[in-house]
Amino acid sequence: MRAFLRVLFSACSACYAVIVVCSISVRAQTPRVSAPIDITGYWVAVITEDWRWRMVTPPKGDYASLPLNDEGRRVADSWNLAKDEAAGLACKPYGIGNIMRMPGRMHISWQDDATLKVEFDAGTQTRLLRFGAKPGKSGAPTWQGYSVAEWQLAGQQGTVDRNNTPNGPSPAGAGLGPRDPARVAPSHGGSLFVTTTNFREGYLRKNGVPYSANATITEYFDKVGPEPNGDVILLVRTVVDDPKYLELPFITSTNFKLEKDGSKWNPSPCKIDAPPTK
Amino acid sequence: MKINVKVLVALAVAGSIGLASRVHTQQPQAPAEIHDFHVQGNVWLLVGAGGNIAVQTGDEGVLVVDTGLAQNAANLLVAIKKLSDKPIRWIINTHVHPDHTGGNEALSKAGRKTNGQPAEILSHENVLTRMSAPAAGRPTASWPTDTYFPEEKDIFFNGEAVMLYHEPNAHTDGDSIVFFRRSDVVVAGDTFVTTSYPFIDQTNGGSIQGELNALNRILDLAVPAHEQEGGTYVISGHGRVCDEADVLEYRDMVTIVRDRIQDMVKRGLTLEQVKAAKPTLDYDRQYGSTTGRVTTASFIEAVYKDLKNPQGKPRVR
Numbered sequence: 001m002r003a004f005l006r007v008l009f010s011a012c013s014a015c016y017a018v019i020v021v022c023s024i025s026v027r028a029q030t031p032r033v034s035a036p037i038d039i040t041g042y043w044v045a046v047i048t049e050d051w052r053w054r055m056v057t058p059p060k061g062d063y064a065s066l067p068l069n070d071e072g073r074r075v076a077d078s079w080n081l082a083k084d085e086a087a088g089l090a091c092k093p094y095g096i097g098n099i100m101r102m103p104g105r106m107h108i109s110w111q112d113d114a115t116l117k118v119e120f121d122a123g124t125q126t127r128l129l130r131f132g133a134k135p136g137k138s139g140a141p142t143w144q145g146y147s148v149a150e151w152q153l154a155g156q157q158g159t160v161d162r163n164n165t166p167n168g169p170s171p172a173g174a175g176l177g178p179r180d181p182a183r184v185a186p187s188h189g190g191s192l193f194v195t196t197t198n199f200r201e202g203y204l205r206k207n208g209v210p211y212s213a214n215a216t217i218t219e220y221f222d223k224v225g226p227e228p229n230g231d232v233i234l235l236v237r238t239v240v241d242d243p244k245y246l247e248l249p250f251i252t253s254t255n256f257k258l259e260k261d262g263s264k265w266n267p268s269p270c271k272i273d274a275p276p277t278k
Numbered sequence: 279m280k281i282n283v284k285v286l287v288a289l290a291v292a293g294s295i296g297l298a299s300r301v302h303t304q305q306p307q308a309p310a311e312i313h314d315f316h317v318q319g320n321v322w323l324l325v326g327a328g329g330n331i332a333v334q335t336g337d338e339g340v341l342v343v344d345t346g347l348a349q350n351a352a353n354l355l356v357a358i359k360k361l362s363d364k365p366i367r368w369i370i371n372t373h374v375h376p377d378h379t380g381g382n383e384a385l386s387k388a389g390r391k392t393n394g395q396p397a398e399i400l401s402h403e404n405v406l407t408r409m410s411a412p413a414a415g416r417p418t419a420s421w422p423t424d425t426y427f428p429e430e431k432d433i434f435f436n437g438e439a440v441m442l443y444h445e446p447n448a449h450t451d452g453d454s455i456v457f458f459r460r461s462d463v464v465v466a467g468d469t470f471v472t473t474s475y476p477f478i479d480q481t482n483g484g485s486i487q488g489e490l491n492a493l494n495r496i497l498d499l500a501v502p503a504h505e506q507e508g509g510t511y512v513i514s515g516h517g518r519v520c521d522e523a524d525v526l527e528y529r530d531m532v533t534i535v536r537d538r539i540q541d542m543v544k545r546g547l548t549l550e551q552v553k554a555a556k557p558t559l560d561y562d563r564q565y566g567s568t569t570g571r572v573t574t575a576s577f578i579e580a581v582y583k584d585l586k587n588p589q590g591k592p593r594v595r
Contacts, residue, residue, distance in 0.1 A: 049523035051505035152559055191560045220560035224534065235530075239563055251564050253527050 030113035031131035036151055037223045039116075039192065042265065043106045043234050043256035050252075054101050057206040057275045066209055072245030079208020081272055091270035094123030095143040095202030097211040100219070100236050100254045105265055116149060116192075123270040135197050141213055145199025152193045152220075192221035204240065204250065206272055215242035232258040310350050312357040317511050317519055319461025320436055322361050327354045328377035332465045332513050334458060336436025339367035340389070343456050343465045343513075345381030354381050355388050365390050368435060370442065371401035371422060372467025372515070373450045374408045374482060382420040400424045400431075402444045404452030408482060445469060445492035447589050449476065449515075451483025453492060457499050464499050464512045466492075470525060472517030475558070475565045475577035476532060478584060485589035486536050486581045493529040497522060531561050536581060543585045552582050 047054055053062070063076050084092060094102065104122030111117040116129040129149035139146075196217045204211050218239045225232040234256040241249050312326040324331040327346025331354065334341040340362050346354055358366065366389025371379050382399055389397030396419075403425040409416045431442040431454075438460030445453040449468040456465040468477060469492035478484040496512060500522035503509035512520045538557040547555070558566060558574055566574040 048506050048526075050507070052507060055505075153555070193560075218563075222534070222560060224530075237560060237564075249563075 031149070031151065032110050032113040034151065036153055037192070039221055039223055039234060040108050040110065042259040042262045043108065044259055044264070045101075045103050045105070046233070046255040046257050047103055048255070050101070053205050055103055057273045059275045060207055062207060063205070063209045066204060067246050067248040067250060068209065069245060069247045072210060075245065076207070076209045081208075081274060084208075084272065090272055091123055091125075091143050092201070092208075093203040093206040093272060094120075094125050094270050095211075096127070096145045096147075096196050096199045096217055097202050097204050097215065097240055098206075099123070099125055099127070099144065100238055101252060104268075105259070105262075106256060107262060107265065121265055121267045124267045129192070129194055135195065139198070141198050141200045143200055143202065145196040145217070147194050147196040149192055149194045152191045192219075194219040194221070207275060210245050211240055211242050212244040214244060215240055217241075234258070308349075309353045310347075312350065312353050314357055314361060315519070317461075317463050317513065319458065319463060320438065321458050321461045321463040321513075323513055323519060324354065324357050326350070327357075328380060329375070329468065329515050330465075330513055330517075332456070332458075332463070333358055333361055334436055334438075334440070334461070335362040335364065336438075337364075338436050339364040341368040341370070341435055341440065342366055342385060343370045344372055344378040344467070345369060345385050347377050348380035348384070351381035351384035355385065358385075366397045367391060368433070369397055369399045370440075370454065370456055371399065371405050372456065372465065372469075373401075373453045374405045375450070375468065375479075376416075378467065378515070379405075379409065379416075379420065382422075383417055386419065386423075396423075398424050400426070400433075400442075402442075402452040402454050403427045404450070404483065408450075408452065443495055445488060445495060447483055447485040447488035447591075448492040449484050449489060450479050453488075455492060455495055455499075462501075462510045464496055464510060466496055466512055466514055466525075468515035469493065470496060470512065470520075470528060471515045472520065472524070472528070473514075473565075474516070474567060474570070474572040475535075475561075475574065477572045478577070478580035480580055480584065480589070483589070484580075486532070486584045487588060487592060490529065490532060490536065491592070493525060493532065496525050497529060500525060531565070535561065535577075536585075539578065539581045540585050543582065549579060549582050553578055 050065075052058060060079050061077055063073065066072075068076065084090060099120055099122070102120065102122040104120060107119045109117050111128065114131045116131075118127040118129060119125070125144060127144045127147055129147045131149050133148045135146065135148055196219075199213060199217075201213045202211055203209055220237045222235045222237075223232065224235055227233070236254045236256070238252050238254065239249050240246065310326045312324055315323045315325065317323050317332070320334050320336050322333045322335070324333060327350040329344055329346060331346055332343040340358060342358065345351065366385055369382060369385055369389070371382070386396040386399055391398060399422045401422040406422045406425050408414060409421050426442065426444070429444055431444075433440050438458060441457040441459060443455045443457070445455060453467055453469050455467065455469065457463075458465075469489060471477070476489050478486055478489060500510035500512060502522045506523060508521055510522060512522070512525055514520060535558050539552060542552045542555060542557070553575060557578060562574055568574065
């Protein structure tokens with residue numbers, strides 16, 4: 001009996017060890033654990049470009065710098081704010097094609113080990129970035145569509161940085177050092193690559209410049225810093241490919257700065273202000 | 279930045295054509311169509327002759343920054359004549375490459391100084407050194423006739439100061455950034471392009487650190503207008519007209535890629551390993567290419583080689 005118990009105990013211990021090792025292994029493979037950069041937190045949009053198109057509603061027909069084709073211009077010229085509001089379409093500028101350009105704050109967190117949740121206080125919008133998912137066409141299109149995410153390393157990840165410091169779990173990206181070009185950041189580049197489909201038609205600008213539901217929208221998220229002043233920046237490069245309304249891909253680079261907490265988080269509903277009258 | 283979208287598309291297409299024709303041998307080709315675009319103040323942009331060309335007009339005459347490819351010189355003269363019937367007095371070369379200096383001889387001979395001699399061709403002395411080297415095979419009449427060697431050079435023409443800033447070891451070792459102070463227009467030469475990654479021409483003395491210094495110089499000169507748009511306009515060497523924010527994004531891209539490659543160099547990776555690690559991955563959609571004069575691979579290779587044996591030095595401020 002004692003011998004049997006010893007064998008049973010040994011077997012159970014072995015099984016437990018296997019289960020523990022397997023669970024650690026599975027956990028180690030989740031997108032959350034394998035993330036090359038940590039982009040969670042509260043981020044505020046840094047609007048140092050396109051201010052007059054992002055902070056206020058531009059006049060109808062102001063589509064300067066957008067590579068619209070004739071159809072895109074025709075639709076933009078026919079924009080009618082009152083009609084949008086009456087039809088309950090006030091969220092059209094808050095869709096996937098323009099949400100990153102909206103002034104406001106963004107809160108990124110892990111919904112689970114394979115899904116990043118990105119919330120916006122402007123328009124109270126939420127995006128889900130699904131790792132390991134396939135592009136989704138099922139279900140009704142939404143303002144934010146169906147986003148598939150993957151980690152892509154831009155530059156090879158090492159075990160130590162150039163200062164021979166072991167890489168932590170959340171290495172920052174490369175540094176900019178705007179007035180100190182010799183300075184190099186202590187870690188490596190990593191990017192979050194996101195492709196979004198199955199979204200509703202929306203506006204690239206608040207003044208009715210359109211993107212179509214058949215557009216393809218891809219994004220790269222990169223983390224940069226800390227800069228000499230301590231700022232940590234999230235760079236989001238967005239490419240909108242939309243042959244229906246655009247002559248060329250529309251590429252923007254949007255900057256966000258990390259905030260220490262969510263104390264300035266201020267959700268507001270979708271709302272389009274009337275453009276200034278001349 | 280505020281720019282008519284039709285012009286933007288036309289410039290982008292013309293810029294691509296210009297880049298595609300960016301050959302460094304004098305191959306005879308059909309003359310290209312040249313388009314003009316008023317930037318601001320007294321300064322115009324001419325697109326299609328090779329690299330971008332800036333033209334300043336006024337009562338005293340015409341000043342031309344860069345002269346395109348040689349085979350486009352006749353069309354270029356017609357395009358300049360549309361902007362002003364005054365004589366060409368000054369030609370400035372931003373650097374040595376034939377797509378920016380090929381029309382020197384024709385434009386100089388078509389113009390004249392006040393003493394009746396051909397128009398002056400002004401550049402940094404390194405441009406003359408390289409153009410006059412026997413191996414370059416450039417005709418004597420296309421060489422710069424006036425050079426400078428300090429960090430800065432200035433002239434006053436058509437009622438405004440025209441500042442030249444030498445950027446050592448940037449795109450080449452003879453780059454000049456030209457600033458029209460009253461018109462508020464910067465001509466970047468090939469230190470800044472919108473159509474590709476930077477071309478670090480190491481055989482002509484270019485370096486990644488010098489390239490960053492040059493981009494930072496442009497940022498120092500440029501001041502955005504109300505709401506961060508417009509203000510100082512920057513004429514790129516190839517591609518569209520930009521404002522400070524555009525240059526800022528480009529400078530950030532170059533810095534980030536430089537940092538990534540620097541990190542890998544420090545860890546002892548080979549060039550092939552660095553290329554395989556795709557340090558430009560997230561920018562390739564915008565600037566990457568597998569064909570033409572500046573490919574993604576050639577850019578990575580240039581940065582890698584330069585970081586292994588640095589040529590440029592950070593500017594001390």
